[in-house]
Amino acid sequence: MARSTMSNLISRLRTLTATAIGDYTVGVETYWTDDYLQQILDTHRVDLYDEALHPVREVNSGGTAIWREYQSDYADLESTDGGTAVFFMRASTGTLAGTADWTANYNSGRVSFGSTTGGTVYYLTARTYDLNAAAAEVWDAKAANVADRYTFQADGGRFDVSKMVEQFERQANRFRALSRPKSSTFVRSDLDLSEWPSSGPKSTRVTY
Numbered sequence: 001m002a003r004s005t006m007s008n009l010i011s012r013l014r015t016l017t018a019t020a021i022g023d024y025t026v027g028v029e030t031y032w033t034d035d036y037l038q039q040i041l042d043t044h045r046v047d048l049y050d051e052a053l054h055p056v057r058e059v060n061s062g063g064t065a066i067w068r069e070y071q072s073d074y075a076d077l078e079s080t081d082g083g084t085a086v087f088f089m090r091a092s093t094g095t096l097a098g099t100a101d102w103t104a105n106y107n108s109g110r111v112s113f114g115s116t117t118g119g120t121v122y123y124l125t126a127r128t129y130d131l132n133a134a135a136a137e138v139w140d141a142k143a144a145n146v147a148d149r150y151t152f153q154a155d156g157g158r159f160d161v162s163k164m165v166e167q168f169e170r171q172a173n174r175f176r177a178l179s180r181p182k183s184s185t186f187v188r189s190d191l192d193l194s195e196w197p198s199s200g201p202k203s204t205r206v207t208y
Contacts, residue, residue, distance in 0.1 A: 077106040078129070
């Protein structure tokens, strides 16, 4: 069963992919249930541990600096379940920020406190999702579902399934281009790293 904390992300993924529960069935699998979309989202998930949030300095009407807004470097976050398993913040002292003290815009990664924090540093533990990558995977699957159909004419009309496949693949490529870049570390195998200077680079991180 899909997690209740994923309802917003699943709903947005449906909007991006024009999917509804029961669109079609392959074998015993019904597309697109909430549980199935959650599985796709989970494959495009990054877990954040103690990410330092950026405090946003404001000045009130009296000219005093206040800090109520905090911004994450990430967006499209899974919402809190009220505990400390999915989305929570702690101060540099280790004290957890109570859920009654703040609200979050999970889509933008913005946290708003009810009153000034005095600029206290807060660290976020959360889950962020690449909705565009997930949408590309869904459109690929939709294209695969109709790829074995054929074009035919009937009652004076022409039913060109190849156009549908082309449209689905175009959507998949569009969202893939919008997805987050990925990075990997490659280690050169043609070097004897035991003789490499301790300060020298032993690997290269490539973003693609």
